Each structure stands twice: as C-alpha cells, then as structure tokens.
Amino acid sequence: MSVGFVMLCHNDLTRAAQVARHWAENDCPVVIHVDRRTKRKNYDQMVQALAGLTNVRFARRYVCEWGTWGLVAATQDAATIMLRDFGQVRHVFLASGACAPLRPVDELRAYLDARPQTNFIESVTTADVGWTVGGLDIERFTLRFPFSWRKQRYAFDFYVGLQRRIGFRRRIPAGIVPHLGSQWWCLTRQTLTAILQNPDRPAIDAYFRRVWIPDESYFQTMVRQVSGNVESRSLTLAKFDFQGKPHVFYDDHLSLLRKSDCFVARKIWSQADKLYDTFLSGDPAPDLGGEPNAAKIDRLFAKAVERRTKGRSGLYMQSRHPNHDWENGVTAAPYSVFAGFADVFDNWEKWLVKSTGARVHGHLYAPDRVHFAQGETSFMGGLSDSAASRDYRPLDFLTNLLWNTRGERQCFQFGPADNQAITYFLARDPNAQISMVTGGWALRLFKSNLDFADIRREAARLQKIETDFAYVLRLPWVKARVRVWSLAEFVENPIEPLQAIVDEISPRAMRRLTEAPILTDLTGFGQFLQALRNQGMQPTLVGDFPVSENGGFGAQQRARPYLVQ
Amino acid sequence: MRLATRYMLRLARRRWLVRAFRKRRELRPVVDQTAAIGRSAILLLSTVRNERIRLPYFLKYYRDLGVNHFLIVDNGSTDGTREYLAAQPDVSLWHSDASYKRARFGMDWINWLLLRYGHNHWCLTVDPDEFFVYPFCDTRPLRALTDWLDASSIKSFSAMLLDMYPKGPFDLIPYREGQDPIAHAPYFDSGNYVIERNPRFGNLWIQGGPRARMFFADLPERAPALNKIPLVKWQRPYAYVSSTHMLLPRGLNLVYDEWGGEKASGCLLHAKFIHTLVDKAEEEMDRRQHYANSHEYRAYRAGIATQPDLWTKWSERYINWRQLEILGLMSKGNWA
Structure with a gap:
C-alpha cells in the first residue's frame, strides 16, 4: 500500500x-x-x-x-x-x-x-x-x-x-x-x-x-x-x-x-x-x-x-507613521510628569531617584536647553540637549526619548516656563502620569532676585500659561492619569500624595516611604503673595495661603516633615 | 485629493520626464553592456564622481547581494574611476562633464537611465557611499526580497539613510581601498530622528542623526533629509522628484503604514564620514554643485575645521540588521 x-x-x-x-x-x-x-x-x-x-x-x-x-x-x-x-x-x-x-x-x-x-x-x-x-x-x-x-x-x-x-x-x-x-x-x-x-x-x-x-x-x-x-x-x-x-x-x-x-x-x-x-x-x-x-x-x-x-507601540519610523488616534499607544512606556514639585521640595529630583529608582530628568522642555538627568549634554539614542533641535519637533523629542529608554521609567519636570507644545499630547497619552502642584512657579519667583515689577509681570505670564495647561488636563477626552493640587493644598499634607505617586511608579516595591523630601522654606511666602495681590496680580492657582509671618506652615515642618506611619 | 492637485502633480511628473529626456544628450556612453540585461535582472543605478577608492567594495557588496547589472554615470572623475568601472564585466558606464547641479544633482540622468532601461525591473538607486540593508539580508539575497515584494504587490521599498561614523575625528584613520567602510566607521545614532509628513507628495520627511546633531543643532530645519525610497519596481511613467527621497506618482511614496502597523523597510548605511570627505568638502566649496547652495558642505567645512568627533557615549555600534530592527530604525513588517 x-x-x-x-x-x-x-x-x-x-x-x-x-x-x-x-x-x-x-x-x-x-x-x-x-x-x-x-x-x-x-x-x-x-x-x-x-x-x-x-x-x-x-x-x-x-x-x-x-x-x-x-x-x-x-x-x-x-x-x-x-x-x-x-x-x-x-x-x-x-x-x-x-x-x-x-x-x-x-x-x-x-x-x-x-x-x-x-x-x-x-x-x-x-x-x-x-x-x-x-x-x-x-x-x-x-x-x-x-x-x-x-x-x-x-x-x-x-x-x-x-x-x-x-x-x-x-x-x-x-x-x-x-x-x-x-x-x-x-x-x-x-x-x-x-x-x-x-x-x-x-x-x-x-x-x-x-x-x-x-x-x-x-x-x-x-x-x-x-x-x-x-x-x-x-x-x-x-x-x-x-x-x-x-x-x-x-x-x-x-x-x-x-x-x-x-x-x-x-x-x-x-x-x-x-x-x-x-x-x-x-x-x-x-x-x-x-x-x-x-x-x-x-x-x-x-x-x-x-x-x-498593530506594530510596536510608541514607535514612529520610516514605515510606521500612524494617523492621529491610530497609534495603538502614542508612546512606548509609562512615564511621569511633575509640575511644581521641584519648586516645592528642595531635593525633589534626588529624592525621587532614591525612592523609585527611575530616571529623573529636570525640565526637558526648558527654554535654555534640555535638562537631562545628571546634567548630561546628550542622551540615549543620541538626543541632543539643544533647545532649538527639541523645539523643532517637540513631540518627536518626547516619543524618541521614551522609545529609546524602553524598560526604564522616565520622569521629568514640567512647568509654565517650558515649551508648552506638548500639553495636548501629554493629555491624550494614557502612558502619561501627570502630577501637578499649581502655583509652584510662585515659589521660584519668590526666591528669585528680580525686581518686583519683573516678578509681577512674570507671575502673570506664568499663571496664564499654567491655567491653560490645567484647562487642557480637565478636558473630557483626557487619557492621562492626572493629579492636581493647589500649592496651599499640597504643602498642608504632602506625604499622602507622594506615597500614591511613588506606588504608581514602582508598584511592586510597595514600600512605605521612610524619608520625605525636604519642603522648601516658606517663610515670608504669604507676604510675598500678598504683595503680588497688592500690585493688582491675583495668584489664584496658588490656593488660599495665609498671610502670617512664617508663611502659615511653620519652620518645624521644614526641619522634619511629618510621616504617616 | 482635489482634481486640480492631481493634475498639477501629473504635469510635474511629465516635466521631470521631459527634462530627463532632454538631459540624455549630456550622457556619453563609455561602456554599454545593457544588451546583457536579462528579463528579470535587478539593476543598480548610481552617479559617481571621484569615488575610485570606494568602488571595489561597493561593487562587491552589491554583487554579493545579487544585483545583476550596474548602470553608472561618471560625472567628470579625475581619479581613475572611469577606467576602473569601464573594465568591469557587469557595468554599463556613461560619462558626463555637464553640471551636476543643473542635472538636478544627477537625478535627471538617473531618471533617463531608468526610463530607458529600468522598465519592469527592480531598480536600486544608491550613491557609492550607501549600503543597502534589508530584513534577512544576511541569509536571503536581494532576489528573495524582490520576489516577496512582487508577491505582495508592493512597488516601492523604503530604506532610511543611516549616517555611520567612526570614533574620533573621521580623518584620523584613512579608509583603505577594498575595506568594509561600515567596519571602518561602525557607529550610528539610534533614536534622534524626527518625522514629518509631506502633504504634497505624501512621503515622510525624516531628519536627524549625527549630522543634524553636530552641524545643524541651531538650524534643525536645514538638516539633510534621510528618507529614501531606493528600491522600486520601475515603470516608464515613474520619476524621481528629488534625489531618491520621493517619487511620482505619489502612491510610490506610501511606504509607511498609517493605521498603526509596520510595513517592511530597510536602511541605507551611509559611510559618508571617511577621510575623503575633507577634500570633498573643500572641492565642493569651489564647485558649488551641491544641494541647497552646498549649505551642507559649508557646514561640514566649518565643522571639520574644529576636528569634530561625532561619537558620543550613546552611539550604537553596528552589528547587523536585527539590531536595527530592534532599535526601530527598520522593520520586517509582514515578512517572516
């Protein structure tokens, strides 16, 4: 047979x-x-x-x-x-x-x-x-x-x-x-x-x-x-x-x-x-x-x-260039954006590295240059720190950064002084975890050595920009994970939000925070805000800050932040 | 697309073809072996000028891939390029002393040769410093790729230009004839490319890499384009519009997927940065025959004076095509 x-x-x-x-x-x-x-x-x-x-x-x-x-x-x-x-x-x-x-x-x-x-x-x-x-x-x-x-x-x-x-x-x-x-x-x-x-x-x-x-x-x-x-x-x-x-x-x-x-x-x-x-x-x-x-x-x-x-999520290349909303994941990996935190805490970036192990950049979209982690002048994949190059295609800069660093959590600081071209993109990206303390920029102005007239003008400008950003984050189609506090609200109890943020970045660690970042010195900040108000500028994003001598929240908090046990 | 736009593009395409037809008179055949081109031969087209030192490896590389015939235009070489090419068994050579610039950087000549000899052939148009890498190129010949493209009804194949550079100033160690230029300058930038869609021609406009980083950091919009579509199943009505960056009809430029998927694509390893670039940059400043008022070469000359090292600690060392695939610079697409 x-x-x-x-x-x-x-x-x-x-x-x-x-x-x-x-x-x-x-x-x-x-x-x-x-x-x-x-x-x-x-x-x-x-x-x-x-x-x-x-x-x-x-x-x-x-x-x-x-x-x-x-x-x-x-x-x-x-x-x-x-x-x-x-x-x-x-x-x-x-x-x-x-x-x-x-x-x-x-x-x-x-x-x-x-x-x-x-x-x-x-x-x-x-x-x-x-x-x-x-x-x-x-x-x-x-x-x-x-x-x-x-x-x-x-x-x-x-x-x-x-x-x-x-x-x-x-x-x-x-x-x-x-x-x-x-x-x-x-x-x-x-x-x-x-x-x-x-x-x-x-x-x-x-x-x-x-x-x-x-x-x-x-x-x-x-x-x-x-x-x-x-x-x-x-x-x-x-x-x-x-x-x-x-x-x-x-x-x-x-x-x-x-x-x-x-x-x-x-x-x-x-x-x-x-x-x-x-x-x-x-x-x-x-x-x-x-x-x-x-x-x-x-x-x-x-x-x-x-x-x-379906392709690889977050990849934009010569033979994959998806139309809007067909990206199948706009970016390659989850990442965190912090607005205002670096102003509220003195050692914020160091502390974040220590408690999460993530790569923590400074203001990637700063107007002078790209502030990569550890002050690098270039970064993974050959990204340059030139502000002109970055601003030429700001979205590509971010998607490239996230694609190049697959496997490593990226965090960066963002604020109203930075290039705002990416705000809509951030808002519609489910990978973005955005934490924002509105009015954080006021602390930087408070400590700056500018003339008060310049401060007032700058404060008005930054507040307007940040209001726009906050507005975008409230739009109904937002896919990012967004958390927003006003400055006053945040400094009252900073630890609880921090725990949530850290848990989200490294969910498997599940550790209680043992050390909190150092809250910046707020002495005189309340008066500073009052001075702004007196000049006709209403710092609404900061929240209700008392005008007491020591800025409302005492120096003792600065010495040793209280931890939730 | 509006009818008017379509008609305008049609006119533009006709214009390039007529131009190519007229520019054919600038080409004088040196060796014409085109009669030997078989019905399914894979052709390679190129314009060269003083590239003698690169040619032995270049020809060997593409012969090994499975290119059957080379169609080359020599633009007034003085270093023995013409004699060397004329002696090759599978090269048809044309000579022209006319202006490279006024032949649209050689594209009119190439368009003519494509029109005349390329019909119904897979045609690879590359410069002598470009080395084509495609998925599985280490185990499958070019014919396997073109057969697969034919079976998939794909007419054009994209390969992004990937600038390769050595560690240290690029004129430090001179390139020797016959040497693998990629081994000589093995580094590349893996992830700093920016992409924009060109609404008129439908192609992607890609910029970035070490040249943008080094020479155009403050003028990123002037950085050279890196998108290329070098491999096309040529038909008479086709025309390259600007270098091999884009073609008409527009459909040939749609080498990318718009709905989230990845199409298959390759890379052109660009071994530009060897020691000869120093002399070239000098010469080009006198000739002024390069694109955009030789802006690029001017930037090189300014840059070269400072002994630039394109290498950074983030530079990747080239291993093989799989590495480029993982890095997301090219894709296997649907080919497995």
Missing part, C-alpha cells in the same frame, strides 16, 4: 520536477498538472526531465486562474489518473509545485499505514471559519462571481455589492452543507472514488463551477458527504499572512521546518537551495516520530502578522 502525489504546478517547474523525482524515486506515484498558461517550452523541459520515471504521469492541462474552477477540474482529472493507473495507491496527497517534503517518505507512509481509513482534510463549516480574508464565507456559495477578482476588482466588488442589495441568492443543492478549508489535503482511495464517481457529479460540478474559490470548498464539502472518518486538518504546513497570501519559506527557516514535524511544507522559495538540498537529499531528518504539529511555527508567523497590523 502506498501514497501517491498529485502536484499542481504553474511556475518554477525545475523545482517541481526535482520534488516529483524525489517522490517518484521513493516509490510514490506522481501525477503532475501544469497550468495551461505556463509556457510550452518549460512544460516540455519538465516532461523531458522526468522522462525516465515509470510512475510519473502528466494530466490534461487546464487554465488555473486563482479562485476559479480550473484548479478543481485539474485536481479531479489528475486524481482520476492516479486511481486508474496506480492500483496500489491508498492515500492521494494533493501538493503544489512549491511544496517540499519535510520528512522522509517512509515516515509519511508509516504514518498513513497506521491510519488507513483516515482522510486528512481541513473542513470547517462556513460559520466557524475565521480566516476568510475579505469577509466572503457563506456568500461564496450563494452569490455569483462572473468577474475576476484579480483583474476586474472593481466589477467584482460592485457586482457582489449589487447582489447583496438586491438580496440575490443561489440555491445550494439539496444535501450539500458548505465547508471550507485549506486546499491541500490527503484523501483515501475510498473517499476519492466516492467523490469522483458520484452519479450526481455533473450537477454538483455545475454548481461548484460558479462558487468562488472552489478549490477551498469542493473537496472540503464533498468529503463530508461520503466519509465519516475525517480529520479536519492538513498534513501540509502552510501559513498565511494578513492578506491571505501564503508565507514563503527560506533557507533560514531550516531548523524551524525540521522542528515542525509536518510532512510537507508550502511554499518554499524556488531559490532556497539549502532547503531543497536538505529535504530532497534523503538526509534523514531527526526522527521525531511525533504528530504533525505546526504550532511551533505559528508563533513566528502570528508575530509577523501582528507586527504588520
């Missing part, structure tokens, strides 16, 4: 001939169908190349345009020849010209001998099929498709749409339950003869002739009529990409293909010499003896499809 191969070829006939010879020399009859559109010269060469082999036949040539009946007719013809001429064949294996055997023929034979009555054909009801590209599943059987999908796409789509609107339906012949599946199968003699010698065959063929892509449904449907012993899977390893086009295997897939345990792979690049040499040489692949299992390869190709359709 033996297995015979039916091969459907259309190009690279030299390779196909090599594979056919391999099978034929291993005592497997081969029937070859060559697409009629292939050049006569190439066909003759192939016939010549296989001339010495007694168990090779050539079938009548049909035109095999993708998705048309020709492929099924060719298969029927070739299978008929196989069954007629080679009586010892029990299983017929349908392969293409770009297939190659992955395991020795003897192993396949032994595998099939152990399952003499089993038909290996992927056959799934239309309702359960998840892989049809373009959304046509049951409609393949109920609409008409007179136009070529490849050459007359517009007409094809239009006519399908028209039929849907009208509600046109072809009647599916009685007894036929549409099934779909991979076109590469391995059927038993019993099953095939039952299909091919079915007295109703002319009527059934006439119906399927107008079904779309009948090679994925004809045998898949008919096998359910004639056999109860169907294993719904293909022995051929074939992977499809997101367009429904088969993935091609190259030399560098060799070790992967050996691990696949499948018997035949499709499709192999015609110039993958190493693959062909290895698999046709009879060089015994490591005897795995296992069940065919393509799952190991699945991951690789599933990843390829995911990369093509």
Whole structure:
C-alpha cells in the first residue's frame, strides 16, 4: 500500500520536477498538472526531465486562474489518473509545485499505514471559519462571481455589492452543507472514488463551477458527504499572512521546518537551495516520530502578522507613521510628569531617584536647553540637549526619548516656563502620569532676585500659561492619569500624595516611604503673595495661603516633615 | 485629493520626464553592456564622481547581494574611476562633464537611465557611499526580497539613510581601498530622528542623526533629509522628484503604514564620514554643485575645521540588521 502525489504546478517547474523525482524515486506515484498558461517550452523541459520515471504521469492541462474552477477540474482529472493507473495507491496527497517534503517518505507512509481509513482534510463549516480574508464565507456559495477578482476588482466588488442589495441568492443543492478549508489535503482511495464517481457529479460540478474559490470548498464539502472518518486538518504546513497570501519559506527557516514535524511544507522559495538540498537529499531528518504539529511555527508567523497590523507601540519610523488616534499607544512606556514639585521640595529630583529608582530628568522642555538627568549634554539614542533641535519637533523629542529608554521609567519636570507644545499630547497619552502642584512657579519667583515689577509681570505670564495647561488636563477626552493640587493644598499634607505617586511608579516595591523630601522654606511666602495681590496680580492657582509671618506652615515642618506611619 | 492637485502633480511628473529626456544628450556612453540585461535582472543605478577608492567594495557588496547589472554615470572623475568601472564585466558606464547641479544633482540622468532601461525591473538607486540593508539580508539575497515584494504587490521599498561614523575625528584613520567602510566607521545614532509628513507628495520627511546633531543643532530645519525610497519596481511613467527621497506618482511614496502597523523597510548605511570627505568638502566649496547652495558642505567645512568627533557615549555600534530592527530604525513588517 502506498501514497501517491498529485502536484499542481504553474511556475518554477525545475523545482517541481526535482520534488516529483524525489517522490517518484521513493516509490510514490506522481501525477503532475501544469497550468495551461505556463509556457510550452518549460512544460516540455519538465516532461523531458522526468522522462525516465515509470510512475510519473502528466494530466490534461487546464487554465488555473486563482479562485476559479480550473484548479478543481485539474485536481479531479489528475486524481482520476492516479486511481486508474496506480492500483496500489491508498492515500492521494494533493501538493503544489512549491511544496517540499519535510520528512522522509517512509515516515509519511508509516504514518498513513497506521491510519488507513483516515482522510486528512481541513473542513470547517462556513460559520466557524475565521480566516476568510475579505469577509466572503457563506456568500461564496450563494452569490455569483462572473468577474475576476484579480483583474476586474472593481466589477467584482460592485457586482457582489449589487447582489447583496438586491438580496440575490443561489440555491445550494439539496444535501450539500458548505465547508471550507485549506486546499491541500490527503484523501483515501475510498473517499476519492466516492467523490469522483458520484452519479450526481455533473450537477454538483455545475454548481461548484460558479462558487468562488472552489478549490477551498469542493473537496472540503464533498468529503463530508461520503466519509465519516475525517480529520479536519492538513498534513501540509502552510501559513498565511494578513492578506491571505501564503508565507514563503527560506533557507533560514531550516531548523524551524525540521522542528515542525509536518510532512510537507508550502511554499518554499524556488531559490532556497539549502532547503531543497536538505529535504530532497534523503538526509534523514531527526526522527521525531511525533504528530504533525505546526504550532511551533505559528508563533513566528502570528508575530509577523501582528507586527504588520498593530506594530510596536510608541514607535514612529520610516514605515510606521500612524494617523492621529491610530497609534495603538502614542508612546512606548509609562512615564511621569511633575509640575511644581521641584519648586516645592528642595531635593525633589534626588529624592525621587532614591525612592523609585527611575530616571529623573529636570525640565526637558526648558527654554535654555534640555535638562537631562545628571546634567548630561546628550542622551540615549543620541538626543541632543539643544533647545532649538527639541523645539523643532517637540513631540518627536518626547516619543524618541521614551522609545529609546524602553524598560526604564522616565520622569521629568514640567512647568509654565517650558515649551508648552506638548500639553495636548501629554493629555491624550494614557502612558502619561501627570502630577501637578499649581502655583509652584510662585515659589521660584519668590526666591528669585528680580525686581518686583519683573516678578509681577512674570507671575502673570506664568499663571496664564499654567491655567491653560490645567484647562487642557480637565478636558473630557483626557487619557492621562492626572493629579492636581493647589500649592496651599499640597504643602498642608504632602506625604499622602507622594506615597500614591511613588506606588504608581514602582508598584511592586510597595514600600512605605521612610524619608520625605525636604519642603522648601516658606517663610515670608504669604507676604510675598500678598504683595503680588497688592500690585493688582491675583495668584489664584496658588490656593488660599495665609498671610502670617512664617508663611502659615511653620519652620518645624521644614526641619522634619511629618510621616504617616 | 482635489482634481486640480492631481493634475498639477501629473504635469510635474511629465516635466521631470521631459527634462530627463532632454538631459540624455549630456550622457556619453563609455561602456554599454545593457544588451546583457536579462528579463528579470535587478539593476543598480548610481552617479559617481571621484569615488575610485570606494568602488571595489561597493561593487562587491552589491554583487554579493545579487544585483545583476550596474548602470553608472561618471560625472567628470579625475581619479581613475572611469577606467576602473569601464573594465568591469557587469557595468554599463556613461560619462558626463555637464553640471551636476543643473542635472538636478544627477537625478535627471538617473531618471533617463531608468526610463530607458529600468522598465519592469527592480531598480536600486544608491550613491557609492550607501549600503543597502534589508530584513534577512544576511541569509536571503536581494532576489528573495524582490520576489516577496512582487508577491505582495508592493512597488516601492523604503530604506532610511543611516549616517555611520567612526570614533574620533573621521580623518584620523584613512579608509583603505577594498575595506568594509561600515567596519571602518561602525557607529550610528539610534533614536534622534524626527518625522514629518509631506502633504504634497505624501512621503515622510525624516531628519536627524549625527549630522543634524553636530552641524545643524541651531538650524534643525536645514538638516539633510534621510528618507529614501531606493528600491522600486520601475515603470516608464515613474520619476524621481528629488534625489531618491520621493517619487511620482505619489502612491510610490506610501511606504509607511498609517493605521498603526509596520510595513517592511530597510536602511541605507551611509559611510559618508571617511577621510575623503575633507577634500570633498573643500572641492565642493569651489564647485558649488551641491544641494541647497552646498549649505551642507559649508557646514561640514566649518565643522571639520574644529576636528569634530561625532561619537558620543550613546552611539550604537553596528552589528547587523536585527539590531536595527530592534532599535526601530527598520522593520520586517509582514515578512517572516
């Protein structure tokens, strides 16, 4: 008892001939169908190349345009020849010209001998099929498709749409339950003869002739009529990409293909010499003896499809430039933005590094230059500290920084004196954790050595800018994690918010803060605010700050901040 | 797109083609072996000037990738470039003494050669200091890529220019003929590129890298463009608009995915920074034949005078294409 191969070829006939010879020399009859559109010269060469082999036949040539009946007719013809001429064949294996055997023929034979009555054909009801590209599943059987999908796409789509609107339906012949599946199968003699010698065959063929892509449904449907012993899977390893086009295997897939345990792979690049040499040489692949299992390869190709359709979050590059709101994650990783904290605490950046281990930058968007952590003049990925470069494309600067530092939490300071071009971007980024003490900038002015008139002007300017930022953070579509306190509110109880912030940055640490950052000296700040008010500037963002001598909150707080135990 | 805009772009494309047709008279064939170009040959097109020292490695690199035929325009070389190329078995060579600038930096000549010989071929247009790297280039020849592009109905393939530089001043150790220039200058900037969409032509405009960082820190908008589309399944109506940065029709510029996914792309490793640049920068100042009033070369000359070291501690050392893929400079896209 033996297995015979039916091969459907259309190009690279030299390779196909090599594979056919391999099978034929291993005592497997081969029937070859060559697409009629292939050049006569190439066909003759192939016939010549296989001339010495007694168990090779050539079938009548049909035109095999993708998705048309020709492929099924060719298969029927070739299978008929196989069954007629080679009586010892029990299983017929349908392969293409770009297939190659992955395991020795003897192993396949032994595998099939152990399952003499089993038909290996992927056959799934239309309702359960998840892989049809373009959304046509049951409609393949109920609409008409007179136009070529490849050459007359517009007409094809239009006519399908028209039929849907009208509600046109072809009647599916009685007894036929549409099934779909991979076109590469391995059927038993019993099953095939039952299909091919079915007295109703002319009527059934006439119906399927107008079904779309009948090679994925004809045998898949008919096998359910004639056999109860169907294993719904293909022995051929074939992977499809997101367009429904088969993935091609190259030399560098060799070790992967050996691990696949499948018997035949499709499709192999015609110039993958190493693959062909290895698999046709009879060089015994490591005897795995296992069940065919393509799952190991699945991951690789599933990843390829995911990369093509979803891409890497936060990456902007030459071949990934998503439209607004199609970014699938605007930035690469979560990060924290602190507004006002560096003014409220004297040692804020140092303290934050110590309690979270994150990379803490200064004001990245400062007007003079980029204040990278530790005063670096350049940063990961070659980012320069030039303010002009940064302000040229401020968003790219941030997305680059976050992409370059994947795996390390980034924190930076932000304030109304900085370039505000990124505020909308921050607000709509779910990765942004924004903590803001409004009015923090007043502390810096308070300590500055400017003329009071300049301070007053600057305070008005900064307050306006920060009001705008606070407004953006309150918009209904904001996706960032936003926390806002007024300065007065914050200095009253700074520890609790800090605990929440630190926990969010390093959630696994779950430590209680043991040390608080040093609150800056607020002596005289209340009077400073009052002086601003007296000059006609209303520092609203600061909150209600008492005008007492020591700024309301005592010097004792500065000496040792109270910790929540 | 509005009909008027489409019509304007069509006119522009026709204009470049007519221009290329007229500029063909500036080209004098030196060696014409184009009869040997097979039906599915992969072609490489280039304009060279005094690049003798680079050529041996350049030709070897692309022959190994699987380029079948080289179509090269020699723009008045005086260092033996012409003689060297004329002696190669797979090079067709043209000579021109005309102005590089007035041939739109050689693009008119290239457009003509593409029009004349490129139809239905995969054509790679690169400079002699650009080395094409694509996904799996260490295990799969260029033909594997073009076959896959054909099967996927992709007509153009992008490869961003990645400036390579050595550690220390780049004229410190001279480059020797035949040496791998990437091994000679193995460092690059991995993540300081900025991108803008060009609404007129639909291409991305990419700037950044060491040149922007070093020579254009205060004038970032003048930094050179790094986006390139060097590999195209050429058809007669196509035309390069500006260097290989963009093409017409516009559809060829859509080498990027707009819905979050990644298309496959490569990189052009740009080995510009070897010692010959010093002389070139001097010469270019006299010739004034380079883009944007040779602004770039002026910046180099000013920069070179201070013995610049492009290297920083954040510079990445080139290993292979997989490294570039992980860094997000190129992508395998759907190819696995």
